[in-house]
Amino acid sequence: MREAIAEFVTNRHLITALLAMGLAQVLKVLFDYWYTKSWKRALFFSPGGMPSSHSALTVALMVSVGMYEGFGTTAFAVCAALALVVMYDAAGVRRAAGEQAKAINFIFERLEDRGLKLDKKLKELLGHRPIEVMAGGILGLIVALAVSAIY
Numbered sequence: 001m002r003e004a005i006a007e008f009v010t011n012r013h014l015i016t017a018l019l020a021m022g023l024a025q026v027l028k029v030l031f032d033y034w035y036t037k038s039w040k041r042a043l044f045f046s047p048g049g050m051p052s053s054h055s056a057l058t059v060a061l062m063v064s065v066g067m068y069e070g071f072g073t074t075a076f077a078v079c080a081a082l083a084l085v086v087m088y089d090a091a092g093v094r095r096a097a098g099e100q101a102k103a104i105n106f107i108f109e110r111l112e113d114r115g116l117k118l119d120k121k122l123k124e125l126l127g128h129r130p131i132e133v134m135a136g137g138i139l140g141l142i143v144a145l146a147v148s149a150i151y
Contacts, residue, residue: 012151013064020060020143024053024136054090055136056143058083063144083137091133 008014028049032040043049062079069075 012068012147013061016064016144016147016151017057017061017140019147020140021053021057023143024051024056024139027051027139028053050132050135051139052087052090052133052136055083055087055133056140058086059137059140060144060147061140063141064147067144067148087133087137091130 025043025045028051029039029041029043031050032043058079062076062083065073065079066076
């Protein structure tokens with residue numbers, strides 16, 4: 001059991017992917033501060049925003065697996081398919097859900113103006129604009145290349 005845990009926490013692909021995701025989340029908070037001049041530490045744990053941490057994680061994993069195990073392997077193909085699905089979902093389905101949440105929150109605000117009390121707002125920042133997905137993918141690529149050079 002101890003060996004399995006040691007292998008898990010030293011897995012180069014997992015470390016690379018998590019590093020890319022963590023860096024994306026930190027950058028998200030910093031970019032938002034640069035734009036709004038206010039700290040929103042809660043963004044560190046939230047989806048959406050610039051850059052996409054989902055894209056960074058999956059692209060870093062894909063590139064790490066490809067560089068170490070080979071770009072013609074089944075493992076790389078699975079990682080590439082996963083990255084494509086995640087990025088498509090982030091820019092498509094989840095973004096649409098965020099836009100719907102904005103519209104519903106707008107309706108709720110109007111109802112509250114008329115005296116109807118509602119419990120909570122829906123989360124609006126769910127998905128990504130295509131540029132945020134692209135930035136996350138580029139960040140994942142850079143992190144994978146850097147970790148490969150160091151590891």
